[in-house]
Amino acid sequence: MTIRHPEIECMPRKELTRLQDERLIAQVKRMYERVPCFRARMDEKGLKPEDVHGVGDLKKLPFSYKSDLRDWYPYGLFAEPMENVVRVHASSGTTGKRIVVGYTANDLDMWADCVARMLTGIGVTSQDFVQISFGYGLFTGGFGVHAGAEKIGATVIPMSSGNTALQIQTMIDFGATVLCCTPSYAMYLAEEVARLGVKDKLHLRIGVFGAEPWSEDMRRCIEAGLGIRAYDIYGLSEVLGPGVAVECAAQSGMHIHEDNFIPEIIDPETEEVLPLGAVGELVFTSLTKEAFPIIRYRTRDICSLIAEPCSCGRTHLRMRKPSGRSDDMMIIRGVNVFPSQIEEVLLKIKDGAITPNYQIVLDRVNHTDTFDINVEMSEDFFTDDVRSIEKMERRIVEALRETLGIGAKVHLVNPKSIIRSEGKAKRVIDNRAGKM
Amino acid sequence: MLVKQLSVFLENKPGRLLAAIDKLAESGIDISALSLADTAEFGILRLIVDDPEKAKLVLAESGVVSRISDVIAVAMADTPGGAGAILKILSENGFNIEYMYACVGKVSGKALSLLRVERPADADELLRGKGFAKVNPAEIYRI
Numbered sequence: 001m002t003i004r005h006p007e008i009e010c011m012p013r014k015e016l017t018r019l020q021d022e023r024l025i026a027q028v029k030r031m032y033e034r035v036p037c038f039r040a041r042m043d044e045k046g047l048k049p050e051d052v053h054g055v056g057d058l059k060k061l062p063f064s065y066k067s068d069l070r071d072w073y074p075y076g077l078f079a080e081p082m083e084n085v086v087r088v089h090a091s092s093g094t095t096g097k098r099i100v101v102g103y104t105a106n107d108l109d110m111w112a113d114c115v116a117r118m119l120t121g122i123g124v125t126s127q128d129f130v131q132i133s134f135g136y137g138l139f140t141g142g143f144g145v146h147a148g149a150e151k152i153g154a155t156v157i158p159m160s161s162g163n164t165a166l167q168i169q170t171m172i173d174f175g176a177t178v179l180c181c182t183p184s185y186a187m188y189l190a191e192e193v194a195r196l197g198v199k200d201k202l203h204l205r206i207g208v209f210g211a212e213p214w215s216e217d218m219r220r221c222i223e224a225g226l227g228i229r230a231y232d233i234y235g236l237s238e239v240l241g242p243g244v245a246v247e248c249a250a251q252s253g254m255h256i257h258e259d260n261f262i263p264e265i266i267d268p269e270t271e272e273v274l275p276l277g278a279v280g281e282l283v284f285t286s287l288t289k290e291a292f293p294i295i296r297y298r299t300r301d302i303c304s305l306i307a308e309p310c311s312c313g314r315t316h317l318r319m320r321k322p323s324g325r326s327d328d329m330m331i332i333r334g335v336n337v338f339p340s341q342i343e344e345v346l347l348k349i350k351d352g353a354i355t356p357n358y359q360i361v362l363d364r365v366n367h368t369d370t371f372d373i374n375v376e377m378s379e380d381f382f383t384d385d386v387r388s389i390e391k392m393e394r395r396i397v398e399a400l401r402e403t404l405g406i407g408a409k410v411h412l413v414n415p416k417s418i419i420r421s422e423g424k425a426k427r428v429i430d431n432r433a434g435k436m
Numbered sequence: 437m438l439v440k441q442l443s444v445f446l447e448n449k450p451g452r453l454l455a456a457i458d459k460l461a462e463s464g465i466d467i468s469a470l471s472l473a474d475t476a477e478f479g480i481l482r483l484i485v486d487d488p489e490k491a492k493l494v495l496a497e498s499g500v501v502s503r504i505s506d507v508i509a510v511a512m513a514d515t516p517g518g519a520g521a522i523l524k525i526l527s528e529n530g531f532n533i534e535y536m537y538a539c540v541g542k543v544s545g546k547a548l549s550l551l552r553v554e555r556p557a558d559a560d561e562l563l564r565g566k567g568f569a570k571v572n573p574a575e576i577y578r579i
Contacts, residue, residue: 377445377501379501382443382445382501382502382503383443383503383505384441384443384480384482384503384505384552386473386475386480389445389478390475390477393477411447411448411477411478412477412478413447414445414447414499414500414501415499415501416499417447417499
C-alpha cells in the first residue's frame with residue numbers, strides 16, 4: 001500500500017522526537033501568551049514557557065479537561081483571533097451546554113491531511129467514489145472525512161446520515177467504492193443489503209468506520225456483509241475530529257499522527273504517566289493546531305499504546321481500540337451522552353410531576369442502540385388519567401431530544417421503584433456488551 | 437350513586453397485573469368490578485373494591501402507586517337498550533364519558549355500570565332525577 005508522506009509517516013523515531021521537541025516548545029510559548037486558562041495553570045505550577053525544553057518536559061505541564069471548554073465557552077480557549085478562525089464545530093458537553101472547537105485554514109488543511117494519509121494507506125485513490133454517511137453539521141464526522149477524501153482526489157458523495165433505503169440506492173447508482181459511517185450503521189446497512197438481496201449490485205471495497213466503539217467480531221461481520229475491508233478511525237472534536245489516529249492496511253491498531261499529536265497514557269486516578277504498553281487513560285497534546293490547541297487533554301478514553309513497530313513501515317505509535325471510559329460518558333448511536341445531561345433535563349421539569357430519579361437502559365437491537373429511560377413519577381402525579389402520563393412522557397422525550405440530539409424512550413415508573421444500592425441509584429444499565 | 441374507585445398504575449413489565457391482584461387477594465380485599473386500560477408504555481387497572489383505603493395502602497407498601505377517585509354506579513335494566521338509555525341522557529346534557537365498565541354481578545336483578553365523567557356529582561344527580569334508582573355502595577362492595 002502507498003504511504004502519502006513517507007518522510008513524515010516513516011520518520012525515524014529520533015528525528016520524530018526532535019520535531020516534537022521543537023513544535024512543543026513553540027506551542028507552549030504561543031499558548032502561554034494567548035490562552036489565559038493555560039497561562040493561569042502554568043503560573044499555578046510555577047512554570048514558564050522557558051522551562052519546557054522538549055517532549056521530556058511534557059509530564060510537568062498541566063492537564064486540560066473537557067470542563068475547560070464549558071468554563072470558557074464558546075471561544076475562550078482559542079489561540080487565534082476569530083478573524084483567523086474559518087470553521088467551528090460543536091459536540092455535547094457534560095451538561096446542557098455544548099462545547100465548541102475552532103479551526104484556522106491551516107488546521108483544516110492538517111485535518112484533511114490526517115484523513116488523506118489514512119485513505120491513501122488503505123488503498124483509496126482518486127479513482128474511488130467515497131460515500132460519506134457520517135452526519136454533516138456541527139458534528140465533526142461528515143466534514144472531517146469529506147475534506148480528506150477530496151484531498152486525495154476521490155469523488156465524494158456527501159450523503160450524511162439517515163434514510164437507509166436512499167443510502168443503499170445511492171451506493172448502487174453512484175458506484176460507491178468506499179463507505180464511511182459509524183460501525184453500527186454499517187452493520188445495519190449490511191443487513192438491509194442482505195434483506196434486499198442487492199449485495200452483488202454494490203461496488204464497495206473499503207469501509208472507514210468510527211465515532212463509536214466496535215469489536216473485531218463486528219469488523220468481520222461488516223466485512224462479510226458488505227464485501228469490503230473495514231478500517232477503524234479514531235478522533236474527538238476537542239483534539240481534531242476523526243483522523244487523530246487511523247488504521248493502516250495491517251488492521252492492527254491505529255497510528256497516531258505524531259507529527260501533530262503526542263499521546264500519553266496516564267493512570268486516571270493518580271495522573272501518573274504509565275509506561276508504553278500499559279492500559280490507562282489516553283491524553284493528547286496538539287503540536288500544530290492553531291485555533292484551538294490543547295496541552296495534555298484528558299480524553300477519558302481507556303486504551304493502550306503499542307510499542308512494537310508496525311509491519312506497514314510507519315514509525316508513528318499505534319493505539320489499540322479504546323476499551324472503555326474513565327468517566328460516565330456513554331456513546332449512544334454515535335452520540336456522546338452524559339448521565340448529568342439527563343439529570344439536568346429532568347430537574348428542569350419543575351412542576352412536581354416527576355422526581356429526578358431515573359435509570360438509563362441501553363441495549364442493542366438490530367445493530368442499533370436502544371435508549372430507554374425510566375423516570376420515577378411523584379406520588380401525587382398519578383391520577384386516573386392516561387393522557388396526562390403520556391403527555392408527561394412526550395414532554396420529557398422532547399426536552400431530551402433538544403439537549404442530546406437523539407431520541408430516547410421514556411417510561412414513567414412507580415415512585416421509589418428504581419433500585420438503590422447504599423442509597424445511590426444505579427443510573428446506567430448497559431446491556432450492549434457483546435451484542436452487534 | 438357515587439362510589440370510590442381505585443386506579444392502579446401498572447408499569448409495562450410482565451407480571452405486573454398479576455402481582456397487584458395477588459397483593460390485594462393476600463390482604464383479603466374483595467374486587468367487585470375491574471377494568472384495564474392499556475397503552476404501549478403502561479396500564480391503568482381500575483377497581484371497585486370493598487375497602488379502597490386499605491387497598492391503596494397495601495399497594496403502596498409494595499411500591500405501587502394508586503389513586504382513589506369517584507365514579508358513578510348506575511343500575512340499569514339488563515335488557516337490550518339498557519345502557520343506551522343512560523348514555524343518551526348523559527350525552528344530551530353535555531356529559532363526556534371518559535370510560536365505562538361493568539360490574540361482575542347484579543344488584544336487585546339489575547346490571548351495574550360504572551361511568552367516569554368530568555363532573556361525577558352533577559351527572560349522578562341528573563341520572564337520579566331521571567328516575568335511575570339509587571344504588572347502595574355497600575351492596576356494590578359486597579358483590
